[in-house]
Amino acid sequence: MAGYVVRRVLIMILLLLLLTAAVFFLFSLLPADVARLTCGKICTDQTIEMNRMRLGLDKSVLEQYWIFLKGLVVGRTFGEGPAAVVCEAPCLGYSFTRNEPVLDLIVARLPPTIFLAMGAFVLFIIGGVSVGVYSALRRGRWQDKGVMGASLIGYSLPSFFIGLVAIYFVIIRWKLLPFPSYVPPWEDPVGFVQTMILPWVVLAILYAAFYTRLTRSQMLETLNEDYIRTARAKGLPERVVVRKHALRAGLTPIVTAAGLDFAGLLGGAIILETIFSLPGLGSLAVSAVLDPDLSILVGVTLVTATFIIVANLIVDLLYAVIDPRVRPS
Amino acid sequence: MSDPFLVVEDLNVSFPTEDGLVQAVSGSSFSVEQGQTLAIVGESGSGKSVTAQAIMGLLNRNSAAISGSVVLDGTDLFTLKDDDVRKLRGSTMAMIFQDPLSSLHPFYRIGDQLIEAVQVHARVSKSAARKRAIDALDHVGIPAPDRRVDDYPHQLSGGMRQRVMIAMALINSPSLLIADEPTTALDVTVQAQITELITTLQRESGTTLLMITHDLGVVADMADEVCVMYGGRIVEYGSVDDIYYRPEHPYTHGLLASVPRLAAERVERLDPIPGNPPSLINLPTGCVFHPRCTRRADVPGNLCVTEEPALSASNPGHLVRCHLPVGARTPAGGAS
Numbered sequence: 001m002a003g004y005v006v007r008r009v010l011i012m013i014l015l016l017l018l019l020t021a022a023v024f025f026l027f028s029l030l031p032a033d034v035a036r037l038t039c040g041k042i043c044t045d046q047t048i049e050m051n052r053m054r055l056g057l058d059k060s061v062l063e064q065y066w067i068f069l070k071g072l073v074v075g076r077t078f079g080e081g082p083a084a085v086v087c088e089a090p091c092l093g094y095s096f097t098r099n100e101p102v103l104d105l106i107v108a109r110l111p112p113t114i115f116l117a118m119g120a121f122v123l124f125i126i127g128g129v130s131v132g133v134y135s136a137l138r139r140g141r142w143q144d145k146g147v148m149g150a151s152l153i154g155y156s157l158p159s160f161f162i163g164l165v166a167i168y169f170v171i172i173r174w175k176l177l178p179f180p181s182y183v184p185p186w187e188d189p190v191g192f193v194q195t196m197i198l199p200w201v202v203l204a205i206l207y208a209a210f211y212t213r214l215t216r217s218q219m220l221e222t223l224n225e226d227y228i229r230t231a232r233a234k235g236l237p238e239r240v241v242v243r244k245h246a247l248r249a250g251l252t253p254i255v256t257a258a259g260l261d262f263a264g265l266l267g268g269a270i271i272l273e274t275i276f277s278l279p280g281l282g283s284l285a286v287s288a289v290l291d292p293d294l295s296i297l298v299g300v301t302l303v304t305a306t307f308i309i310v311a312n313l314i315v316d317l318l319y320a321v322i323d324p325r326v327r328p329s
Numbered sequence: 330m331s332d333p334f335l336v337v338e339d340l341n342v343s344f345p346t347e348d349g350l351v352q353a354v355s356g357s358s359f360s361v362e363q364g365q366t367l368a369i370v371g372e373s374g375s376g377k378s379v380t381a382q383a384i385m386g387l388l389n390r391n392s393a394a395i396s397g398s399v400v401l402d403g404t405d406l407f408t409l410k411d412d413d414v415r416k417l418r419g420s421t422m423a424m425i426f427q428d429p430l431s432s433l434h435p436f437y438r439i440g441d442q443l444i445e446a447v448q449v450h451a452r453v454s455k456s457a458a459r460k461r462a463i464d465a466l467d468h469v470g471i472p473a474p475d476r477r478v479d480d481y482p483h484q485l486s487g488g489m490r491q492r493v494m495i496a497m498a499l500i501n502s503p504s505l506l507i508a509d510e511p512t513t514a515l516d517v518t519v520q521a522q523i524t525e526l527i528t529t530l531q532r533e534s535g536t537t538l539l540m541i542t543h544d545l546g547v548v549a550d551m552a553d554e555v556c557v558m559y560g561g562r563i564v565e566y567g568s569v570d571d572i573y574y575r576p577e578h579p580y581t582h583g584l585l586a587s588v589p590r591l592a593a594e595r596v597e598r599l600d601p602i603p604g605n606p607p608s609l610i611n612l613p614t615g616c617v618f619h620p621r622c623t624r625r626a627d628v629p630g631n632l633c634v635t636e637e638p639a640l641s642a643s644n645p646g647h648l649v650r651c652h653l654p655v656g657a658r659t660p661a662g663g664a665s
Contacts, residue, residue, distance in 0.1 A: 226431035232387055233426075234446045234497070235419030237412075248436055324481040325435055 004328045005317065012313050016306060023301050024068055027294060028061050034294055038096040054079040068093075092302060093295035102299035105284065112182055113280035115192075116199055116273070117265035123204035125258060128211025133247060135212065136219035147212060154209030162202050163275040170198060180276045199276045203269060207261060214257060218250030225249065248322075255318050263311030267304030332403065333360035334537045335384070335505060340397035342379050342388065349610040353379040355561045357397075361554070363504075366531065366538040368552035368569075370545060370584065374606045376561035377541045381507045384539070385424050386414040401505060420450040422505040423498035425527075428514040429490035433482035439466075439493050440478035446497050465496040469526060488519035492526065499530060506531065507539045512547065524551065545588050549573060557581050560607045560617035563640060567647035577649045577658040579624045616652065628652045 035052040036043070052058050055078060056067055067076060075089035087094045093102040135147040170176050177194050185192040222228065223246050231245045232238075268282025277283075281300060288296035320327045342354040354376040361367040369377045382388050384399050386406060399406045401422065406414055426432040434442060443462035447453060453461075459478070466474035469492040482490055491511060498506060508527060512520040528551050531538045540551055548555055548569065555572040557565040557580065565578040576582050583602035604621035607613055613620050619633040632652050640650040643658070651658065 226426060226428060227434040229382075229387060230426060230432045230494075230497075231434070232415075233385060233418055233424045235415050235417070235449050236445065237415065237449075240449075245434055249434070323436060325483050 001320070001328060004320070008313055008316060012309055015309050019305050019309065020069065020072070020302060021065065023298060023305070024065050025061065027298050028064070030294070032292070032294065037292060037294065092299040095293050095295050097291050097293045098296075102295050105296060106281065106299055106303055109279055109281050109284045111184060112278045113266060113268050113273070113282065115185070115196060116203065116269060116278060116280060117262060119196055119200040120203035120207065120265065121258075121262050123200055124207035124211055127204060128208035129215045129247075129254065131208070132212040132215025133219055133242065136216045136223065137242065139220060144216075148216075151209040151212045154205050155213070157206075159202065159206055159269070159271050160275060162205060163199070163272055166198050166202050167275065180278070182278050195276070195278075199269075199272050199278065203265070203272055211254065211257070214254055215250070218253060219246055222246045222249040251322055252319060255322065256315050259311045259315035259318070260308065263307040266307045268300075334363040334365075334402055335539070336360040336398075336400040337380070337384065338398045338400070340380065340383060340399065341395070342376070342383050343394045344392055345394065346610075351609045352612060353393075353561055353609055354383065357558070357561075357563050359554075359556050359563065359566060361537050361539065363537055364535045365553040366540055366551050368540040368542060368548040368555045369558055370542060370548055370555060371558035372543055372606045374560075374609060375558040376609075377558050378509055380558075381424065381509050381539065381541050385418060385422060385507060386411070387418075387424075416450070419446055419503070420501045421503055422507065423501070423503040424507040424509065425491070425494050425498050425511045427510040429487060429494045430482065430514070432494060433490060435482055438479050438481055439485070440480075443478070443493075443497055443500060446500050450501050461500060462496075465500045466493065469493075469496045469499075469530070471496070486519075487515050488522060491515060491519075491523050495523075495526060495530070499534070499536075502534060502536075504537060505539065506536045507541070509541045510543065512544070513542075520547075527551075545584055557584065560612055561609060562617055562650065563648070564618065564650045565648065566640070567644075571644070571647045575644075575647070577643055577647070577653075577655070578618075578651050579622050579653075579658075580618050583621075583623075616650070624653060627657060 033048075034055060035048050035057055038051055038055070039048055056064055059067070070076065071087065071089070071091035071093075073089055075091045076087050078085040078087065078094055085094055087101045090103065091101060092106070094100075095102055095105060098105065131147055131151075135144045138144045167180075171179060177198060178191075180195045180198070181191075182195050183191045219242075223242075225246075227249075228241060228246055231241045236245075266281075268280050268285060270282035270286060272278075273280040273282035274286055281304070284296065285300045288294075288300065337360065338358050340354055340357040341352075344351040344353060357376070357380060359367060359369075369380060371377045379388070383393075383395055384401075384406070388395060395407070397407070401417070406417070409417075433439065437445075440459060440462050443465060444455060444458040447458040447461050448455070463474045463478050466477060471477050471489060471492050477485070477489075482493070485493065495511075506527075511527065512523050515523060524547055527538070527540075530536070538551070540548070542548060552569045555565075555567065555569050556563055557572065557578065559580050565572065565576065565581045567575075572581060573585070576585060580602070583600070586600035587602060589599055602621055603623075607617055607620070613634075615632070615634045615636050616622070616638055619625055622633065625633050636652075638650050638652045640648045643649050643655045649658070
C-alpha cells in the first residue's frame, strides 16, 4: 500500500509539471502583448520596451518557461537596481496592475472560496445522498416521482437564476437577511453565516440535484445484488441492509464525483461569488479577465488545476479504502 | 405422528409486470418432516427459487402477489408481522444461495459478515461472536480459520466461499435450512464436496433441509422426498425411490433420461427434453407440459390441451399431475 501511494504521488508531481507547461505555453500563444498591458496610462514605446525587458519577454518562450519554473522553486526578481521587484519562492508570477505577487493575491482570496465550497459540500452531500436513498426506496411511487421531478428542475436551472431569485425574495422582498458583505468568521461569526447561508444553499441545491439522481441510480442497482438478499436472509433489519450493505456498495461513483466537484468548487464558483459579492478565487479570476491581468489568470488556472489533480489522487486512494478488491496486495 | 415441521399449502406467487402477470408459482403444497430432506427439482423458471424465497419472506411484497400459507413449526409465517419474520430469518430458518461470490458482500471481511449474522440475533460481545465465527469456519472445513476469518471474499476460492456461506447460514443453528442450487456455480470437482458437507452437517444437527436443484444426480444421495416442479406447478411428488425407480410423469422421465450416468454399462445417448420451458406469462392451456410432452398421443381426445390434470395419488404418498392412465405411465422402452 505504501509503495502504491508513493508511486501515485510521483505520478502526480509529473502531472503537475506537465500542467505548468501546458498552462504556460497556452498563455504564451495569446495574441496579447503583456508588456503593453502592464504599461499603464502614460505609455511610450520606450516604457513598453523597458517593461518587456523587465518581464523577460524579450527572451524565447522556452527560456521564459525555465525562468518561470525556477521562480516556483527559488523565487525571481523582475528588473534590476533599486526599481527591482522581488517575488519570493514559490513565485507564481507578479501582478503589475496590483503590485503584489500573484500567490499573495490568491492566498488572500482563498478563505471565502474554501468556506463556500465546504459549506455547500456538506449540505449537498448529506442532502443529495439521503434524498437519493429515500427516493430509491420508494421507487415508482409518488414520493420518488416528486423527488425526481424536483431534482430535474434543480439540475436544469442556471446558478445565476437561482442566485438572483434567492436574493430577490430572501433579502429584498422578505428582508430575512442583510445584503451580503463578506466578513471572516473569526471577526464576526453571525455576519459570516448571514452572508454565506444563501450562497451555500443555492450552490447546494444545484449540486444536490445531481447527487440525488446519482445516489438513487446507485441504490437501485445495489439493492438488486445477491449480497443484499444474503443480508436480508441473515435477518438484518432493513435499515442496516440499506445503510451498511447497499449504500456502502454504491459509494464508489459518488466519492469520485464528490472529490472532483469539491476540487472544482475550490477553484471558485465564479458566478455565485460575483452575485453574492464574495471576495473569492472566482471573482479574482473575473476581475483579472476584465483588467486584463494575465499573470493572475495564469496563477489562478494553475492553482485550480492543481486542486483537481490532488483531488484525483485522493479519490483514487479512497477507492482502495472503500473497495478491498482494488487494494494492491 | 407429529405434524410436519414445514407445511406449505396452496402457495401462489405472481409478479405483475408491464408485459403481463408472471405466474411464478401456482398452488404448490408440500411438507417436510423434522430432520428430513425435501428436494425441489426443476428447470430454471419452474418456480423453485421463488418458492424458497417466499418461505424465507424474501420476496418484495410490493412487486409480488403472494397467497397460501407457510407453516413453520406450527407458526403461519404469512400471518406474522414483517419484523417477526425477519427475526426468524437467519436464526430459525436460513438459506444458502447459488453463487457464493455475488452472495457475499465484496467490501466486508468474511469474519465481519459472520459476526454480523451472530450479533443480529444474540446479544454477544464482538470477541465472542468472532470466536463463534472462527469455530463455524472450522466446522465447515476451512483450513486456518483464525487467519481466513480476516480475508475478503475475493481472496477465497469458489468452494471456500460456498463453505463460508454455509457457515453463515448455520452459525445460529437454524432448524430449517434452504439450499438454493448450492453447487451450480461451483467447479465440478468441488460440487461433490459441498453436497457432502451439507449432508453431513444436516445429519449432525438434525436440521430440516429444503434442497433446491435442477440436478437429479445430487438429489438421489440427499433427499428423502422429491418434488418435481414445472411451469410453477408441482407435477410429481413422492419419495426419492418413487421418483427414481417408479417415475410416472413424462417430464420426470425426461429429466431422468437427460442425466448422464457414469455407471452405465454401455455408452448411452442422453435424451434431452425437446422444446423450452414455458413462458410464465403465457402458460399453455390444459397441462402446462403438453407442448413438450412425448406421450400426448396416448391420452384420448384433446384432454391435455383443454384441461389441466389434478395432482392426484397413484400410490399412497406418490402424487402425479398427468392425464395418462396410471397403468400406462411407464414408457414402453422402460427408460429408467
